[in-house]
Every structure is written in structure tokens, then in C-alpha cells.
Amino acid sequence: MSKKGILITGGAGFIGSNFIPYLLNKYPDYHIINLDKLTYAGDLSNLKEVEDLQQYEFIQGDICDEQLVGDVFKQHSISSVIHFAAESHVDNSIHSPNSFIKTNIEGTFVLLEAARKYWSNSRYPNQRNRFHHISTDEVYGSLGETGLFSENSPYAPNSPYSASKAASDLLVRSYHKTYGLDTVISNCSNNYGPKQHDEKLIPTVIRKAIEDKPIPIYGDGSNVRDWIYVLDHCKALDLVFHKGQTGESYVIGGNNEYANLYLAKTICELLDQLSPKEKGSYTDQISFVKDRLGHDFRYGLDISKMNRTLAWNPEEDFIGGLTKTVKWYLRKYEKA
Ligand SMILES: Cc1cn([C@H]2C[C@H](O)[C@@H](COP(=O)(O)OP(=O)(O)O[C@H]3O[C@H](C)C(=O)[C@H](O)[C@H]3O)O2)c(=O)[nH]c1=O
Numbered sequence: 136m137s138k139k140g141i142l143i144t145g146g147a148g149f150i151g152s153n154f155i156p157y158l159l160n161k162y163p164d165y166h167i168i169n170l171d172k173l174t175y176a177g178d179l180s181n182l183k184e185v186e187d188l189q190q191y192e193f194i195q196g197d198i199c200d201e202q203l204v205g206d207v208f209k210q211h212s213i214s215s216v217i218h219f220a221a222e223s224h225v226d227n228s229i230h231s232p233n234s235f236i237k238t239n240i241e242g243t244f245v246l247l248e249a250a251r252k253y254w255s256n257s258r259y260p261n262q263r264n265r266f267h268h269i270s271t272d273e274v275y276g277s278l279g280e281t282g283l284f285s286e287n288s289p290y291a292p293n294s295p296y297s298a299s300k301a302a303s304d305l306l307v308r309s310y311h312k313t314y315g316l317d318t319v320i321s322n323c324s325n326n327y328g329p330k331q332h333d334e335k336l337i338p339t340v341i342r343k344a345i346e347d348k349p350i351p352i353y354g355d356g357s358n359v360r361d362w363i364y365v366l367d368h369c370k371a372l373d374l375v376f377h378k379g380q381t382g383e384s385y386v387i388g389g390n391n392e393y394a395n396l397y398l399a400k401t402i403c404e405l406l407d408q409l410s411p412k413e414k415g416s417y418t419d420q421i422s423f424v425k426d427r428l429g430h431d432f433r434y435g436l437d438i439s440k441m442n443r444t445l446a447w448n449p450e451e452d453f454i455g456g457l458t459k460t461v462k463w464y465l466r467k468y469e470k471a
Pocket residue numbers: 223224225226270271272273323324325326334335336337339351352353358359360395427
């Protein structure tokens with residue numbers, strides 16, 4: 136792909152801030168423009184390892200700001216977009232859906248429009264201009280005890296968050312079908328690893344455990360998520376961005392389905408080894424709380440398309456990845 140500017144939106148978020156160092160390390164001649172609004176969920180300290188690199192530039196701004204986005208395309212000769220920016224926390228979307236509709240739907244629309252206009256007038260007509268939209272498996276709704284989602288599953292989002300992501304996926308699809316924009320979409324399962332915001336399940340369990348507070352498990356803890364180590368996701372994104380078929384979507388998962396209660400207990404047992412309490416086990420702090428409204432029961436993914444077409448498979452062993460993650464948060468919280 137070209138050496139011109141790659142616009143990464145939301146690069147200060149969890150997955151983006153793992154992806155940017157990964158990409159710059161693998162492709163040192165790429166020029167990355169990170170456009171991020173720095174909401175509560177963005178953290179520039181997660182990008183310290185790249186902040187002084189010449190190939191990296193940070194711009195604070197909102198993807199809904201049409202003028203700004205247009206200027207970024209022009210001033211940085213943007214050749215491709217990798218679009219992470221989104222409001223991502225399901226619980227927040229239940230209490231305050233507005234920002235989800237705005238950022239996830241309108242923001243994606245603003246970016247698509249900028250890409251369509253800028254690339255159709257490009258001074259480099261032979262250059263490949265790709266729009267990679269980062270999305271979620273939650274667009275497919277919820278599974279029962281059996282079955283798996285694949286790229287062919289019907290969209291059936293249940294929360295305002297997943298509905299906003301589904302809407303943005305469909306907008307991206309329409310820009311491919313209508314305007315011939317070179318798009319790819321990836322729909323990934325729950326990520327875990329360093330740099331995730333404290334609000335999510337795994338950091339919450341670790342933080343509450345070491346603060347000696349109740350560890351909140353929604354409902355009876357039987358809801359199942361498929362966990363993928365964030366660097367496995369980054370490797371998959373690299374492949375989809377560079378080698379994915381235009382107009383296609385790719386389901387990415389970790390092959391690690393666990394019930395929330397089992398996961399919380401596993402983290403507590405790791406903490407018992409890594410940072411033992413004076414008395415008892417961290418599992419004693421697990422506490423069942425009111426369930427999330429409309430709580431999706433289970434996500435599980437058939438990742439055979441990624442395997443067949445891009446020779447990708449998740450590599451991280453779950454306990455190994457979880458141990459690294461717990462150690463990272465112990466360092467973070469002990470410093471705080
Ligand atoms: C914060 C929290 C969560 N939970 C439960 C709720 C879920 O069943 C599970 C994971 O919750 P979390 O909010 O960490 O993640 P999801 O709601 O599955 O969604 C996440 O993974 C997808 C793919 C995205 O696309 C979302 O952007 C991302 O936030 O743990 C609890 O039981 N207690 C808690 O304190």
C-alpha cells in the first residue's frame with residue numbers, strides 16, 4: 136500500500152492504541168495520522184512509544200466535524216482510512232444513547248463522505264484508497280447455548296450501541312455498492328489485553344479485586360463472551376486491511392468462549408497467585424448485581440473465512456494472555 140497518509144480514527148482508544156505501534160513497527164515507512172477526540176475513553180499515554188516518531192502525528196478532533204475531516208484528508212493526502220473511533224461501552228449506550236448515534240453513525244458518514252469526495256478528485260488516480268471499518272460481532276445479536284455467527288448471519292442488534300454499529304456497517308456497505316468505494320469491514324469479538332479502559336469487565340474485575348471491593352457480576356454470570364487477545368486482533372486487522380477483498384466483511388474471534396462468572400473466578404485465581412491477599416481468596420469478593428437491560432446472552436464466532444482466505448488464526452493462549460493482562464493492570468493500579 137502507498138506511503139501516503141493513513142488516517143486512523145480513534146487511535147487513542149484501547150484497540151487503536153495497540154494497533155498503531157503494531158503497524159508502525161511492522162511498516163516503518165507508513166505515515167499515520169491519528170485523529171481522536173480524546174473523550175473519557177481515549178488516553179494518549181498509551182501511545183508514548185510512538186509519540187516522537189516522525190511517521191506519527193496526532194490530531195485532536197471529532198470525526199463528526201466535517202470541516203476538520205475534509206482538511207485532514209487534504210492536508211495529509213490521506214490514502215486510506217482505518218476507522219476505530221466509536222463510543223463502545225454498551226452500558227453507557229443504555230443510559231445515554233445520543234453520543235452513540237452521533238459518533239458511530241454520523242461520524243462514520245462524515246468520514247465516508249470525505250473519502251468519497253477526496254478520493255474521487257485525487258491527484259493519484261491509480262492509487263488504491265481503502266476504507267477499513269472496525270466493527271463488532273454484536274451487530275449479529277445474541278446466540279443461545281449453541282450455534283456461531285459468521286459473515287452470513289443476519290444483522291439483529293439489540294442495544295443502542297450495537298444498533299449504531301450495525302447502522303455504520305450498512306452505511307459503509309452502501310458506499311461500496313453505490314460509489315464503488317474500496318471498503319472492508321471487520322466484526323470482532325470481545326478484546327482483552329493492556330490499555331483497555333477501566334469500565335470494561337476484565338479491568339473492572341482486577342481493579343475491584345485489589346481495591347478490596349465487591350466484584351460486580353451482572354445477573355447470574357452465565358452470559359458468554361468470546362475473548363480475543365488484542366494483538367491477535369491487530370494481526371487480523373493488518374491482514375484484512377492489506378489483503379481483504381473489497382466490499383467484504385470479516386468476522387474475527389478468539390475461540391475463547393467463557394461465561395462471565397468463570398472468567399471472573401479465573402482472574403481472581405490468577406490474582407491469588409500474583410498478588411495474594413493476607414487472608415482468603417479474591418473470589419470471595421464476587422458479587423451478583425442487577426442484570427444489564429437487554430443483556431445479550433452469548434456471542435460465538437465461526438472464523439473460518441479469516442482462516443481460509445487470509446490464513447489467520449488467533450495465536451495467544453488464553454491463560455497466557457490473561458496473565459500478561461493481569462500483570463499489566465497490577466502495574467497500572469499499583470502506580471495509581
Ligand atoms: C462492566 C461489566 C460487564 N459485565 C458483563 C457484561 C457482559 O456480558 C460482559 C462483558 O462486558 P463488557 O462491558 O466488558 O463488554 P461487552 O458489553 O461484551 O462489549 C464489548 O465487546 C464488544 C464485542 C464490543 O463491541 C463492545 O464495544 C465492547 O465494550 O461482562 C459484568 O458482569 N460486570 C461488569 O462490571
